[in-house]
Amino acid sequence: MTTRGGPGIRVSRYGEQEVISGARPPHRWDPAWQIGWLGDAVTVGFGLVEGIEPTIDGDKISGDAQGAQPVLKLPDTWDDEGRLWVALKVKTGEDGKIAEERDAVTVEIVSKLRGDDRTGVHALAVVTKTGLVHQVEYFHLRYVRRDSSVDGRKVVQHLFW
Amino acid sequence: MRRQFLSSHLLLSQGGDEWRLRLTGWRGFRHPWAAVVTWEPELKTWCMGFRPGFVNGIDPLVKGAAGYDSVVLSGSAVASDRAAVGGGRREVGVSEGKDREIFKDGERKDLPLLSSPLLALNFADAQRWPQRRRVPAAIENMGVPARVDGTGGVAVSEMGGVTVDLSVADREEKQAKGRVARTLDILLAQPRVGIRETVDLLDPTGVTGRIVQYNRVYDLSVMEQVGARAFLYAVPDAEEAMKRRRLSFGEKFAGGVDGDDMLDKQHICRVWAIGPEEGDVVDGTWQIEVEYRTFWNLKYASRLPPLNVIPEAVNFPLGLGIGGGFGGLVINQILALNDDLYQRVLRASAESAPEGRFWG
Numbered sequence: 449m450t451t452r453g454g455p456g457i458r459v460s461r462y463g464e465q466e467v468i469s470g471a472r473p474p475h476r477w478d479p480a481w482q483i484g485w486l487g488d489a490v491t492v493g494f495g496l497v498e499g500i501e502p503t504i505d506g507d508k509i510s511g512d513a514q515g516a517q518p519v520l521k522l523p524d525t526w527d528d529e530g531r532l533w534v535a536l537k538v539k540t541g542e543d544g545k546i547a548e549e550r551d552a553v554t555v556e557i558v559s560k561l562r563g564d565d566r567t568g569v570h571a572l573a574v575v576t577k578t579g580l581v582h583q584v585e586y587f588h589l590r591y592v593r594r595d596s597s598v599d600g601r602k603v604v605q606h607l608f609w
Numbered sequence: 610m611r612r613q614f615l616s617s618h619l620l621l622s623q624g625g626d627e628w629r630l631r632l633t634g635w636r637g638f639r640h641p642w643a644a645v646v647t648w649e650p651e652l653k654t655w656c657m658g659f660r661p662g663f664v665n666g667i668d669p670l671v672k673g674a675a676g677y678d679s680v681v682l683s684g685s686a687v688a689s690d691r692a693a694v695g696g697g698r699r700e701v702g703v704s705e706g707k708d709r710e711i712f713k714d715g716e717r718k719d720l721p722l723l724s725s726p727l728l729a730l731n732f733a734d735a736q737r738w739p740q741r742r743r744v745p746a747a748i749e750n751m752g753v754p755a756r757v758d759g760t761g762g763v764a765v766s767e768m769g770g771v772t773v774d775l776s777v778a779d780r781e782e783k784q785a786k787g788r789v790a791r792t793l794d795i796l797l798a799q800p801r802v803g804i805r806e807t808v809d810l811l812d813p814t815g816v817t818g819r820i821v822q823y824n825r826v827y828d829l830s831v832m833e834q835v836g837a838r839a840f841l842y843a844v845p846d847a848e849e850a851m852k853r854r855r856l857s858f859g860e861k862f863a864g865g866v867d868g869d870d871m872l873d874k875q876h877i878c879r880v881w882a883i884g885p886e887e888g889d890v891v892d893g894t895w896q897i898e899v900e901y902r903t904f905w906n907l908k909y910a911s912r913l914p915p916l917n918v919i920p921e922a923v924n925f926p927l928g929l930g931i932g933g934g935f936g937g938l939v940i941n942q943i944l945a946l947n948d949d950l951y952q953r954v955l956r957a958s959a960e961s962a963p964e965g966r967f968w969g
Contacts, residue, residue, distance in 0.1 A: 477638055529721055533666060561666050571666025576723055584663045584906045586638070607910060609968055 479586040483534060483573045484517075490534055490581070491517045492555050492572065496588040497608075498546060502536060502553040509555055520557055522575060527559045530577035535561060536589075538568040538606070544593040568593060568606025641906045642877050644795075646730070648893035655897060656727040657795070657880065659841070663906040664967075668722035669797060669839035719840065728795070728843060732882055732891035735791035736845050744790070745900065751883055752788040789888050794847035795877045797903075797967075799839040801911045803828035803855075803871040804963050823954050831871035839909070847876045857958060873911065875967045876902045903969075911965025 453459040457470040482493030494501065494510035501508050504518040511517035526532055535558045539547045546552050555572065563569040568591065574582045594605045641662035649656050661668050720726035738744055739754040749755050805828040844850040854868035879902070884895040 479638065529723065531723060535666070571663065574661070574663065574666070574668070574723070580723075582639070582641075582661050582663070582723075584666055586905075605910060608908065 480588045481572050481583065481585050483581055483583050485581045486519065487579070489519045489521045490557075490573070490575070491519055492534060495572075495585075497536060497538060497553050498589070498591050500546065500553045502555045503551050504555050506551060520555065522557060525559055526577050531559075532575045533558050533561055533571045534573040534575065536570040536572055536585075536608075537563065538570070538591055540566055540568065540593050544595060546591065563606060565602070565604045568608070570606075570608045640901075640904055642901065642903055644878065644880075644899050646880065646897045646899065649727075649729075650893065653892070655730045655732070655880075655882070655891070655893075657730055658725060658727045659722055661722040662797075662877075662903075664797065664799065664839045664909050665907075667838065669841055670719040670721055671726040671728050672719045672835075672840040672842050721838075722841075728841065730793055730843060730880060730882075732791045732793060734845050735793045735882070735891075738790040738792065739787070747900075748790065748881055748883070748898065751896070751898075753790045753883060754787040786886065788886055789884055791882045791884075791891055793843045793845060793880045793882075794850070795841060795843055795880065796847060796850060797839055797841055797875040797877050797907070798872040799874075799909055799911075799965065799967075800832045800835050800837060801871055801873055801965055802832065802963055803830075803869050806867075806958060828871065841877065843880075847874075847879070850874065851876065853964075855962075855964070857955075873909070873965045873967070875907060878902055905969035907967045907969055909965055909967050911963060 453468065453470070457468060460467045460469070480493065480495035484491035484493070492502075492504070492509045501510065503509065504520055507518040509518065520534065522532060535556060537554050537556055537558075539549070539552045541547045557575075558569065561569050561571055570589070571584045573584055576582075589608045592607050594607060596603050596605075639660060641660060643660040644657050646655050646657045648654075659671070663669075738748075739757045741756060741758070743756050744753050805826050807822075807824045807826075851874045854870065856867045856869075879900040881898040881900060882891045882895045883898065884891065888895070
């Protein structure tokens with residue numbers, strides 16, 4: 449069986465291995481967090497939070513040396529308005545700074561944009577049940593956790609900008 | 610080779626015996642809040658659909674205000690495609706057989722942007738142009754005069770809120786000729802908590818003199834009414850609607866009435882309806898242009914200022930009738946205490962603004 453590439457697609461053969469490459473024409477603007485839509489899964493392009501690149505299941509979102517990006521599969525549970533978010537999760541330590549562990553900053557699919565005192569959540573894109581994807585965040589991000597207390601109760605705010 | 614492999618926007622994956630090749634990658638920037646304005650002949654109004662924008666990752670609601678209708682195109686997956694079709698409108702059939710529902714005033718339904726609601730634009734109370742303020746150059750190029758100097762030869766000056774009539778008997782009318790325009794401003798409002806400061810004069814028994822009591826409570830009335838979710842609505846004048854109406858404690862102590870509406874607002878866009886000279890009622894023949902002020906998805910945060918900066922209600926003793934020779938010394942001491950308390954309250958009041966901010 450031979451594989452033939454159509455326009456914009458190149459097929460190369462190395463012994464037993466076939467490599468197929470294709471590329472869209474370059475966009476005029478190259479922002480962070482470019483969401484690639486696969487119908488039942490998404491990929492997330494390169495982006496930084498406080499200079500740290502997030503991971504999906506331990507793999508960096510922009511992919512490894514060969515360009516293989518990790519893929520996030522969409523679950524079947526939508527929220528009551530038929531939405532899901534591709535969200536950034538930042539784990540912080542006691543001191544309020546991003547934790548020093550390996551997977552402190554990750555990208556996950558969530559149905560509620562709510563973290564807790566230790567985890568900040570920030571939306572990167574919205575996916576609707578009808579198959580629409582809307583990218584929400586286009587820039588690399590700075591992050592800070594602000595702890596304050598209101599009338600004796602602890603209030604934690606996770607701020608992204 | 611079982612694992613998924615992505616190279617330059619191609620995803621090759623294997624499931625059992627089958628290989629799947631998919632083209633992926635980013636689809637390009639789509640400017641949030643981009644609007645498509647179309648004329649609805651049945652309602653005889655212009656209706657505005659938005660490409661979704663987000664506040665903290667959540668799409669705001671589209672609310673009809675009093676007198677405005679909210680039109681819904683049921684069957685989502687319409688707004689984005691419709692905007693991409695470059696202004697044309699596409700009817701979408703849904704399972705129940707009706708492709709849209711129209712909610713008149715009274716049955717107002719607030720819908721999130723992701724379900725593609727339309728905001729009906731009522732130009733009856735819109736701002737009229739030309740006027741004293743300058744129109745943007747792009748609108749001027751379409752035939753609307755840049756500005757006019759007052760009406761009917763009367764020059765009016767507003768200084769510090771006071772209107773002064775400077776009419777001169779032999780001044781000529783300077784009405785410029787050209788097309789007329791009407792504008793409506795689309796605002797995004799985010800409800801928040803307010804702070805209600807009260808100042809009461811008390812006359813407790815057993816104590817000579819009176820006490821001024823200062824108290825602060827959180828005011829959740831607006832949030833209870835409209836919910837916590839941001840919403841889009843139309844107003845005739847954004848500047849007027851976005852004026853800060855929350856008074857400082859000093860202003861309130863002096864008798865001012867606080868008009869804080871507990872909504873933080875962001876100006877999304879201005880819709881221009883440009884019509885013929887002498888045009889009066891905006892209809893389907895008018896030209897619509899949208900002037901954007903916000904191009905990005907927004908983040909928002911507000912401060913919830915602590916109420917216990919001053920431990921309990923603060924009581925200032927007032928007007929203790931001190932007689933005899935001690936008068937001067939004690940009164941001075943009391944006044945100093947008063948002043949100190951008053952300053953503390955002023956400072957706490959000024960530092961505890963509950964207004965939040967939007968950033969992109």
